[in-house]
Amino acid sequence: MTKKAENIMLGISIGDLNGIGSEVVLKTFEDARMMELCTPVIFANVKILSYLKKQLNLNVNLHGIDKLDQALTGKINVLNVWREGVNLEWGVEDENVGKYAIKSFVAATQALKEDKIDVLVTAPISKVNIQSEDFSFPGHTDYLNQELNGDALMFMVQDALRVGLLTDHVPINEVASHLTEELIFKKIKTINQSLIQDFQVVKPKIAVLGLNPHSGDNGVIGKEEETILKPALKKLFDKGYLVFGPYSADGFFGSGQYEKYDAVIATYHDQGLIPFKTLSFGKGVNYTAGLDKIRTSPDHGTGYDIAGKGIADHSSFSEAVYTALDIYKSRMEYQITTQNPLKVKEK
Structure with a gap:
């Protein structure tokens, strides 16, 4: 059954917190009209994002939640994937910060697998500082290819x-x-x-x-x-x-x-x-x-050189959100028409 636009659950992995990911994510949802298109859920920590939004002087209200079923339409939901504080320094490639980027991404992927979110948009990560014994993939795509059905x-x-x-x-x-x-x-x-x-x-x-x-x-x-x-x-x-x-x-x-x-x-x-x-x-x-789930991302990286300066362009991230939602709707329509071919002739 097709969901109303505002009820489409859009998961967001926060990416590298020392880069521009949090800035482009929050700038995208400064426009309250975005909440008419989906219900965003950022996989991170609400205290950290509240701190970053003040540093970047962004006008957004964040709604912290501990479970996905607590997400509210019309709100920028932040699912607390971790509780502890994280030492952040704009523009620095930090191995510890990379671990939290992966915590966010893995949790969001699991929610996508379990149909608790409908689509996933990933903020940029560093391919260097994410490497560990637990995560040895070159990037998002390779991990998704392992976890989801299909060929990425x-x-x-x-x-x-x-x-x-x-x-x-x-x-x-x-x-x-x-x-x-x-x-x-x-x-x-x-x-x-x-x-x-x-x-x-x-x-x-x-x-x-x-x-x-x-x-x-x-x-x-x-x-x-x-x-x-x-x-x-x-x-x-x-x-x-x-x-x-x-x-x-x-x-x-x-x-x-x-x-x-x-x-x-x-x-x-x-x-x-x-x-x-x-x-x-x-x-x-x-x-x-090529996968059974929908994932998009902006076409840029962590932007360490401009991180924390408030000048990052969020256009590509916004487009990643629009594209994920458009593809979700297209797939729903495709499923309807393939299950009932007469629907095609009625158009």
Whole structure:
């Protein structure tokens, strides 16, 4: 049954408390109209967030709770994941602070698994200070991939610009060895399904970028396009997937060619994220596609260099909230129409 907008439970993991995460989260909900779209629950500690909001001179009222069933609509709820104080210092990468970022994230993920929250938006963490015996993942996505059902895929979105990755946090000298037919099939099918159920694209058109300069120039500059990418894409196309390429990456975005497609798949991290972040102007969102639950995050990091100065732009975090809510509604509608195909014809 579809929830009213204000009853959608939006969980937020607080990220690195020495960075800009708390600032962009609280700035987002300074606008009281946000509470008409969802019921936010920040997984942290209400005393610490109250202290930080005063330091940042932010006009928000926080409602501390000890259980999720105490969350109130129309309030910025803060679930006390821990009770003790934490020594904070703006802009410092602190191993102890990293532990609290993970406490928040793990608790929020558990609530997501148990359907106690409907969607999750994660504030930025440091990939360095989160490492421990209990948490040895490169970041949010890898942990979510272990805890939730499905195959996680990093999908950067901003309006009609959507960029997915065949490989994400892989060293550049290892990318070619990771490219296999199996991987290409899995990632393209994941993006195709996400476009249908999460973004309401009926017949997705997907472009794939080549690995090598000039997409290999027919094998002159690298063989991966000829031996791996082209054969895999042809098999998918023959099965009915509207997938095209591989295209030369250097001019694909600058020429506006990406506008002809519903999504673009890059072969490695920077090939996709450099043009995406250039075009999205700080309003991009990192969406973890392919899982049975919804998680988004802003497209920036901890911002240690500007932490505590009150100048952090919350646009990307706000967009992450909007995107998570939009995808939630799209999935609800998708479930209704697939369970009752007649609903589609009635539109």
